[in-house]
Amino acid sequence: MATRAQDQDLVASVAATHGIRIREATQAGSPEKIIPAFGWHPWFSHQLYDGSGDPPDKSKHYESVLTPPPDAEFIKSLPDPRPLSEFISQTRQRLLNEPLAMVGEVGVDKAFRLPSAREAPPVLNDGLTPGGREGRTLSPYHVKMPHQVIVLKEQLRLAGEIGRPASVHGVQAHGVLYDALASLWKGHEKEVISKRKMRLAAEGAEDFSSSDEEEDYGDDGHGQGRQRAGRPYTAKPFPPRVCLHSFSGPPQMLSQYLHPAIPADVFFSFSTCVNLSTPGLESKFAEVVRACPDDKLLIESDLHTAGEEMDYQLEMIGRRVCEVKGWTLEEGLERIRRNYDKFIFG
Secondary structure, eight states: OOOSGGGHHHHHHHHHHHBOOSGGGOOTTOSOOBOOEEOOOGGGGGGEEOOSSSOOOHHHHHHHHEESOOOHHHHHHSOOOEEHHHHHHHHHHHHHHSTTOEEEEEEEESSOOOBOOOSSOOOOOTTOOTTSOTTOOBOSOEEOHHHHHHHHHHHHHHHHHHTOOEEEEEESOHHHHHHHHHHHHTTOOOOOOOHHHHHHHHTTSOOOOOHHHHOOOOOOSSSSOOOBTTBOOOOOSSOSEEEETTOOSOHHHHHHTTOTTOOSEEEEEEOHHHHTSSHHHHHHHHHHHHHSOGGGEEEOOOOSSOSHHHHHHHHHHHHHHHHHHTOOHHHHHHHHHHHHHHHHHO
């Protein structure tokens, strides 16, 4: 999953060798093992500018998107901003090159602070990709929320244009994130059928089901939309499927996303490194998992490295979710696999 300028090509190169391009490729022993995702994380959203024409003055750009206003030395340490429109264009092509690629990781983060300016060139250990925190302390500077929302919504619109799922990050900004998503699907809500109309339909009266809205003609793997009932995917301003990854909101916020009028299919993913990382988060973990519908629940490691630790963390969160849900381990993992199939493939 890509997050910033330096790892877009890395994700693409791994996907070129190991990317899954058809659903049937997920067989044991197959070299196709990866569903890539291309996106710009909110931690790096300040590096993009919204607009066309000549690039903005570097100092003025960072003074406008960061708070408190950064000093000249800190601005000097930052990269020259690049156009959001250019990134969206490049990402569109990457998605078309990888027929099952997702949009991600995107989102909003109210808690994040930029790393302090480097005093010397970074020393990268363990093959870390440049452009990250690289051991630096945190500065006082935040990316203003309106700017984060602009970057998020443009990427979500791209996902809706091509019909791809999106992995979405939200930290201490659950209301802002919901409002951003809701603004994209406004005017596309499903008709909510009353119980009376449902009874009439069941008795053989007129069928009031909103079939056009309820059918999601997900991506066919070629950016053109899967054919269902002879009808192709129609571009929309919002993703057909959304995963709120390492979801840390309360049950009430989770319930908002389950309103039957919402035209996107929203999933909720949980991880040990976020959802069980503090006593406060762990204390509400069981309540949130119980509130999550069985067919909307996903698990993840939320780690940046693969290997034994990732496998261990996936096992731990899988066991905890099954414990809360009252599932056997086999039953729970079968359910989660089906949910992932639905989120990724539609």
